[in-house]
Amino acid sequence: MAGNVDQPGRLGDPDRNLKTDPRTDVRLARLLGQYGLDQNAQPASFGPDAPREQLLEYVQAAEDGNAQFFDLILDGLDSVPGLQHHTETIVGSDGNEISLYITRPGGVSQDLPALLYLHGGGMVMLKASDPIYVRLADELAATGLIVITPEFRNGAGALGPHPFPAGLDDCAAALDWVHENRSSLGISRLIVAGESGGANLALATTIRAKRTGRLAAVDGVYVLCPFIYGQWGRDEQERREVLPSTVENDGYMNTCHGSSMMAEVYDPGAQHAEDPLCWPYHATVEDLSGLPPHAMSVNELDLLRDEGLAYHRRLLEAGVESSVRTVPGFTHAADLMFRAAIPEEFFATIRSVHRFAVGND
Numbered sequence: 001m002a003g004n005v006d007q008p009g010r011l012g013d014p015d016r017n018l019k020t021d022p023r024t025d026v027r028l029a030r031l032l033g034q035y036g037l038d039q040n041a042q043p044a045s046f047g048p049d050a051p052r053e054q055l056l057e058y059v060q061a062a063e064d065g066n067a068q069f070f071d072l073i074l075d076g077l078d079s080v081p082g083l084q085h086h087t088e089t090i091v092g093s094d095g096n097e098i099s100l101y102i103t104r105p106g107g108v109s110q111d112l113p114a115l116l117y118l119h120g121g122g123m124v125m126l127k128a129s130d131p132i133y134v135r136l137a138d139e140l141a142a143t144g145l146i147v148i149t150p151e152f153r154n155g156a157g158a159l160g161p162h163p164f165p166a167g168l169d170d171c172a173a174a175l176d177w178v179h180e181n182r183s184s185l186g187i188s189r190l191i192v193a194g195e196s197g198g199a200n201l202a203l204a205t206t207i208r209a210k211r212t213g214r215l216a217a218v219d220g221v222y223v224l225c226p227f228i229y230g231q232w233g234r235d236e237q238e239r240r241e242v243l244p245s246t247v248e249n250d251g252y253m254n255t256c257h258g259s260s261m262m263a264e265v266y267d268p269g270a271q272h273a274e275d276p277l278c279w280p281y282h283a284t285v286e287d288l289s290g291l292p293p294h295a296m297s298v299n300e301l302d303l304l305r306d307e308g309l310a311y312h313r314r315l316l317e318a319g320v321e322s323s324v325r326t327v328p329g330f331t332h333a334a335d336l337m338f339r340a341a342i343p344e345e346f347f348a349t350i351r352s353v354h355r356f357a358v359g360n361d
Contacts, residue, residue, distance in 0.1 A: 009248035009301070011240070018252055018331065023300060025329030031341045032253075032331075035069075040251030047257065048233055048264035055265050059156035062258075063125035070132040070337075077340055080138035082106050092173045094166070099151040100174060101128055102185070103141040111188040113357040114146035115222075116171075116178055118205075120196030120333060122227055122262040123167050124155035136336060139346075143354040146187060150174035152201070155266040164267050164278045171205045172212075179217035189219040191357045195333055196304075199226035203280035203311070207287055215292070222356050224297040224349070225333050229307040230267065230279035233260035245306040252301050253331045259303070281307050288318035295356045296324045297349060302332040325352060 005012045009021055018024045019038040032038040046054060088100040104112065117140070119126055119133045127133070128149040137147040152170035153162035178190060194202040202223050209215045232239070232246060239246040239256065250256050263279075264270070272278035276287050294315055298308040308324070315322035327335050327345060335345040 007248070009252070010250060011244060011248045018301070021252075021301070023329055025342075025345075027342050028330060028334055028338070031338060035072075037253060041253060041255050041258070042251075043255050043257035044261070048261045050261075052265075052268065055261055056156045056161055058261060059124050059160075059265055063121070063157040066121075066126060067130065070130065073338060073340060074131055074135060075340075077135070080135075080142050083138055083141050088177075090173060090177045093169045096153065096170070098170050098173060099128075100177070101134075101137065101149045101151070102146065103137045103149075104146045104186075105141060105144055108144075111186045112144060112146050113189040113191065113359070114148060114178070114185065114187040115140060115191050115193045115353070115357060116175055116202075117147055117149050118152070118171055118192070118194030118198035118201045119149065120194070120198045120227075121154065121157075122197040122259070123164070123200060123266045124160065124197070124262050125157035126154070127151060127159060132337070135339065139339070139350055140353060143350060145354060145357055146185060148174070148178055148185075155262075161265075163265070164272055168201060168204050168208065168277060171201045172208055175205055175209065175217050176214065179214070189357065189359060190217060191220045191222055192218050193222040193224075193353065193357075195224035195336060196227045199223035199308075200228050200280060203228060203283075204277045206291060207276055207280065207283060210287075210291060215290070218292050220292050220356060220359075221294045222296075222353055223294070223308070224336065225299055225302050225304055226280070226296070226308045226311065227259070227304055228279055228281040228311060229304070230263045230270075230273060230281065231260075232256035232263065232303075243306040243310070246303050249301050249303040249305065249331070252303065253334075254303055256303060281311060283311070283314065285314065285318040288315055288320055291315070291318070291320045293321040294323075295352070296322065297327065297335075297352060298324065299327045299330040299332060299334065301330060304332060 153166040154160040274282040276283035
């Protein structure tokens, strides 16, 4: 569909990519060009209606590819000093074991704010024990936070296949355990946080805590580039009207086509398409009323940008304290990924999370 050249991104020109879009941060464009990622990502030859086994293989390949790419971008970074690491193992609602990786500053005796940090991967891939998430936990802990990262079950990949609500069940179990052990862990405030699919789980875990009478466990919620809509396979004109960024930034590292396949893996047959515990975008004002303060970070060139902004607006409509920041010129989670190459944006995001966690944002 032809666009209006005065509109941003692919709304204005369907042939635009990260190399030609004038909004792309020059540092990011230079870096992505080294990997050939400044061109628009091409969708797979099949879609969410493919056999389930084929979709699971697609996610497994994506998980393997991400692991290789993350190894490249982490190469050469020195370890973060002065931290303590230990692991707790708890039992989930299905009798499954859940590892909780706990990272904290060493030599600190007073209570500290804590993050229950839920990793990304569209709820279907990646692990809390992956080096990129270990690194992120270390960087956050180095600011004076306790960081707990649960190894929840995924819809596919190495920790799958466990579709909704298995991962959410594990995150809820982790929240319960951490809250019950606040004193022994030395936690002063507990923030539920996450990026992308982890942001979905953070928001859903909080809504679930309200429904089950456990909301006292959550002192705040911080989410980054939330993956919460679930209906990226809808017609382009529908998406253009509801969430313009899904057209504007489609192909900028991520695609709506790929997101729709991940959604099918997480929620087979779209049985929970408008359940806010599966897809928090569909939460009502009633669902959100009475929740603790939220903060959100979205990226200008992310196809998911507008679903995050829509959630922020609904929180405000529900009377919930909510703030939002937009990272200009960056794609989905790029400010978290490229610690070595673009440290300025990485640390700006880390500082934003820290300020909220300690109650200064």
